[in-house]
Amino acid sequence: MKRKSIIVLLWVAIGTALFFFLFFTEDKTIDNFMLSFLISSLYSFVLGIGNGVINDYLNKKIPWSQATTRRAIISVVSILIANIILVYVCNYINFVIFQKAATSEEFFSGKYNATNWFMVNIALLISAFLHARGFMEELKKTSKKEVVEQKLIAKSANAQFETLKNQLDPHFLFNSLNVLSSLIDENPKQAQKFTSSMSKIYRYVLEQKDKELVTVEDEIEFAKTYCELLKTRFEDSVDFVFDVRKEDYRKYVVPLSLQLLLENCIKHNFATSSKPLLIRIFSENDDLCIENNLQVREQIKESAGIGLANIVQRYSLLTKRNVFIEKSEDYFKVKLPVLSDKPNDVSIKPEDHDKAYKKAQKRVKEIKGFYANLTSYCIIIPFLIFINLYTQNNYHWFWWPMLGWGVGVASHAFQVFGVGEPWKERKIQEIMNKQKNKDNGNF
Template sequence: MTRKSLKTYISISFFSGLFFFIFFSSEKSLNSFLISLSIATMYTFLMAVPNGLLNNYLNHRFSWVNQTKRRTIVGVIATIVLNVFLTYLCNGINFVLIQKVTTWDIFFSDKYNYANWFMINFALMISAFLHAKSFMEELKKVTRKEVVEQKIIAKSANAQFESLKNQLDPHFLFNSLNVLSALIDENQDQAQKFTLSMSKIYRYVLDQKDKELVSVEDELEFAKTYAELLKTRFEDSVEFQFNVPKEDYQLKVVPLSLQLLLENCIKHNFATSSKPLVMKIYTENGFLCIENNLQTRELPKDRDGIGLSNIVQRYSLLTKENVFIEKSDDYFKVKIPMLTEQQKINTMNIVNPSNESLAYEKAARRVKELKGFYGNLISYCIVIPFLVIINLMTSPKELWFYWPMLGWGIGLVAHGMNVFAIGKNWEERKIKEFMEKDQYKS
């Protein structure tokens, strides 16, 4: 028991004892007040401590968030059993041992059924309040944790994606300068032509490197220009074959992917006039394929670049579609997925911080619904006992508190069903069902 809980129990005991002393005690004396305070303290500690221990055990055993139904069912059964036992124990101690107004035989007869029934309902209402408070605290904790985790994931993914894109700029420049350096020694006219073409290509690199996706058409045009540069360098030692239908031009790929893959082919294979390196670019079942005949040459490990791994990592951050690599004795092929406009919108959400806001708003709406229900439940637990007390004090022979208890109780059950059973989950399922039907029809 924590110090805060102890202070709470003492406060409840004092004010409960004072309440019963003022409104139910016929003798207004210090002795009578101490008796009322003792009885209230006994009820508070014998009822609250076991319920608190039960609540803590159930919270440890069953998660409110991940095992809501099981936690609710077990909690209801255990709370009813425990409070029935504690009510009879406390009432027995009060009436038989403290006030000595009856015996144990009479206490368990029909005469005290109403008193026991009233205390059981009162205890269950207080227990419901405690369980609702426990649920809200855990839900708030989990919601805050999930929001923080989503922020971390989004920021991490965004930072990782930016890091990968920033690798392209110096990587392309470094390799292009290597080619230019070789050309200067071999053919200065070609070197000058290469420099002019490289400036045009580098402008494309600067324009596209900050984009997540570009059209296949733009990427092909850039790849053809880059292929011309490679032809300038290697002449008839390399050959390029482009065979991409125009209907695929508006699909999306990650920028500079073709340039990196063509560069990868040159780096890992030797090319001569007698054995030219043939690179084919074509589409196949929604994938853009880059295939080359295999003429492998050994490379130092420190020359392993970022080309293929960069593309794989960028796609993994943007979509669930995979990059496929095929290798045989004769050829090496990389297949990169071509994404539709709709897939582009969906993939942007992975690294777009606005998705984090949408998730937060959805979680906030759900928390608001739950707070509304538990606010309703807590109000019920406070107001109904108060009405019962007023009814018993003013007209004990005419019991009218049943009607607000029943009416409000039915409304509370309906509210709970809307929140937990047939509320938003049912709406979301139906919305998804109708959207799928409309999409199928279209």
């Protein structure tokens, strides 16, 4: 146990000793106070340290955050068994050894059953409160840890995504200038036309580079414009075929993915009038495919692979669906997943912040209300038991408020932590997530 917990137990022992010494001890002497303090310390430290050791051990072996239900069951069983044993040990030491009020035979004969049962109930109530407090502390730590981890993941993913998108500008500009440089010598008029068209294309690049996803329709229109520029340079050496389903036009792909793949087709394959390079862009199942006949060009310098790697990494940040690459002796094909919605396009409005804040406030108020109820129960019920046993031993009326209020506390606990509105919200969210995953799997 921590040093702070030991100090708390010491103060509890001192407070309990003073209480019983001042109100229930007729002969107020130093010896009686020391005996009262010794007995209070016995119960405080044995019960406190015993429950603390059990709680610490269970926290290491079965944390609340990993197996809540299993931990709750094991906690109930362990504290029930441990507190019965600890209370009997404390009572035996108190009545038989310290006060010498009974012999061992009398203690185990049943004479002290009521006292033992009374102390067991008090110990269980206090232990339940301490374990509940431990659960809340663990819950807070886990929640904070998850929030920090999610923020770090979000920042890392965002930084990685921005880095990937920033590769597009120099990559596109470098390849376009190469084409323009070739055209200036071969066909100045076409070079001028190419420059005008390139400015339009680059405007699209600047408009789309900050977006995570764009519609298939926008990407196809851009690709057609880019293909016209390639056709200007290569003429009959390159042919393009577009066969994309109209129903796919309103779906989404990664921006500039087609342009990068078209560049790869030109870069890695030779194209002549006698052996033209045929590039097809078409729909296949739930993918947008870019396929070209394989006419591999000998590479003087090994390719850096920026274009295709860029697309693969950007898709990995947006969806679990993969980019597939097929290669045979005759063709090379890349399959881009077509997404029905924008997974990461989440905009939080100010009113949503207010709703979330009010919801969080309500949740905190519910939890505080439950622990106020539990604390009152742990304080008042032992007091009622003490009054009942002190004033009237024949009729134990304390069972009625203890059981009635106990059922209320248990119901309150289930409502706050398990079977109330939060449970309904969790089930609704769980069903929505399953449906969303199912929809994603049916793209």
